[in-house]
Amino acid sequence: MTLPLPLRVRKALVLSPPLIWVVLFMFVPYTILFVFSFWQQQYPTFTPALQLGNYQTLISDPQYLRTLLRTIKIAALVSLFSLLLAYPYAYFLVHKVRRPALRQTLYMAVVAPLWVSYLLRAYTWKTILGTEGILNSFLISTGILTEPSPIFLYNQTSMVVTLTYVFIPFMVMPIYAALEKIPRNLLEASADLGMGRTATFLKVTLPLSLTGVVAGFTMTFCLAFGDFIAAYLVGGPDGMMISNVIATQFGASLNWPLGSALALVMLVIVLAIISVSDRFERLGKGAFA
Amino acid sequence: MSLTAAPSTVRTAPARRTSKQLRKAVDAWVWVGVAGLILTFLYIPIVVLVAFSFNTSRSLSWPMTGLTLDWYRKLAENDQLITAVQNSLYVAVSATVLTLLIGVPAALALDRLEFPGKGIFRKLVLLPIALPGIITGISMLILFRLIGFGLSLETVIIGHATALLAVVVTQVFARLQRLPHSLDEASADLGASGWQTFFLVTLPNIRTAVIGAGILSFTLSFDEIPVTFFLTGRDNTLPMYIWSTMRRGLTPEINAVGALIVAASILLILVSVLLQRERPRPSR
CATH class of the missing domain: 1.20.5 (Single alpha-helices involved in coiled-coils or other helix-helix interfaces)
Known part of the structure; x- marks a missing residue:
C-alpha cells in the first residue's frame, strides 16, 4: 500500500502542524504583547492606542528601574554561586570518579532534584529559614541563639540561597557535558610537555570547558531572572523581582499595558543574553572544532 | 575505592x-x-x-516531636486536593501528548527539511527554554482575552504544550542528528514510502528519546506554575492548590504532599534511567 505522495505534500504534512502551532501560539501572542505595550489603561479596561506612556512610566518611576537592577543582581549572584558549586562537582565527576556507574549515579544525584516539585523545593527553604523554622529552632536548641532571629528569611540572601538551590542542576549539566567532551590525550600531552596540574587546568581544561560555563550561566541567569514564585515564598518586599511587578500589573493593579511593556523589557534583556551566549558558543566552536 | x-x-x-x-x-x-x-x-x-x-506537631520546628501518619490520612480525606491531583494528571497527560504530536514533527522538520523561515522557526520553537514562563503566560492570556476564549484547564494545556515544545524538540532533534541519514536512504532504496520509513526506521531509532522527552514533559507540566498561574480559570492544578494553601500558612500536610511527590519522582527517575540503560552505547 505504498502511496508515493509527492515530496512537497509530505513535507507540508510534517511541517504544517508545528508551523501552525508556533505561529498561532507563539508568534501571534508575542506580537500582541508588543502591540499591547503601546495601549492605554482606562480603568477598569484598556483601549487601543499607539503611545509610549507605559515606557515613559517605566523610565520616570524609579521603583521599576530599582526592581530591575535588583533582579539582575540576584540573578547574577545565583549564577555565580551555582558556578562556584557546580564546576568543582562536575570536575570531580569527570576527572576523579573512575567507575562509570558511580559517576552516572552521582550525576543523577544532582539532576534528580529537578524532578521534585520546584514549588516544594522553594517552600522547604521557607520552613528552614523562617523565624519558627528549623534553622532557628536548631540554633536555639544548641544555645547559639537565645531567641528566634528573623534575619534568615525575607531578604535578598534567602532569595539567592533558594534560587541557587533550585537552579544549580542547570549549571552542572552543561559543564559536565563540556568537561566530558575534552579529549583526555590533550591533558596527557600537556603533562608530557611539562605542565603542572594547575597549569594544565588553567590553559587546557578551563578554556575548553568555557562553552559549558557560558551555557550554564545563561540558563541559570535567565531562569532566576524570570522567577516570581520564590520571591512570594522567601523574598519579602526586599526580594521582589521584576516578574512579581509584572504579575501584579496583570492581577491586582489591572494595568495590562504597563505589564506588557515591562514584560517586553524583560524579553529584550533575555534575548540579548541568549544572543551574546550564542555568539560565544559559535566562537568557541570555530576555535576548537 | x-x-x-x-x-x-x-x-x-x-x-x-x-x-x-x-x-x-x-x-x-x-x-x-x-x-x-x-x-x-x-x-x-x-x-x-x-x-x-x-512529625506529630503542627509547627515545623526542630526537634521533631514524634512520628505520625495523620497528615497522610488528612490528605486522603481532602477532596480539593484530590480534585487538584486529577486536574493535574489531565493537564499533564494532554499537554504531553499534544507537545509530542507537534514537537516530533518539528524536530524532524528541523533536522531533515529545508524551508523558508527555518531560522526563525527554530528560534521561536526553542525560545521557551530560556524565556521566563511568565512571558509565555501573559502573552497567551492576552491572546485568549482578545479572542474571547474563557480560561479553563484547556487553556492551561495549550500553554503547557507551547512552553514544553522546546524540551521535546531539543531532545528529539539531538537524537535525530546522531542518526545517520543513510538509514533513510537505505529504506527508500528498498522501496519504503516516507511514512514506512518514519514508522519502521526513524521512530524505533528515536523511541527512547521520544519517551524520555515525554516523561520529562509530563513532570514539568505536572509541576508547572508560571504559565498555569495566568491561564487557569476556576480549576486548580496540584501546584496551584499547594500554592494557595501555602499562602494561608505552613502545614505538615504540604510536607506530606511533598513526600508523595518525592516518591513519585524517584519512581519516574528510575524508569528513565532504565530506559537509558536499554539504549545501545553509541559506537564512538
Missing part, C-alpha cells in the same frame, strides 16, 4: 612514591568532601521536607 587522581603519564622515581601516594589520598578526600558538601546542600531540604511530613 574508585577515586583516583587525574591520569598522568609522568613517571616518578620510586623514592618519591610514598609522598605522592599520600598527596593523592589527601587529594581524593578533599574532592570527596567538596562533592559531599554539594550533595548535602541539595538533599538536606528534601530530607527535611519528607521528615516533617511524619
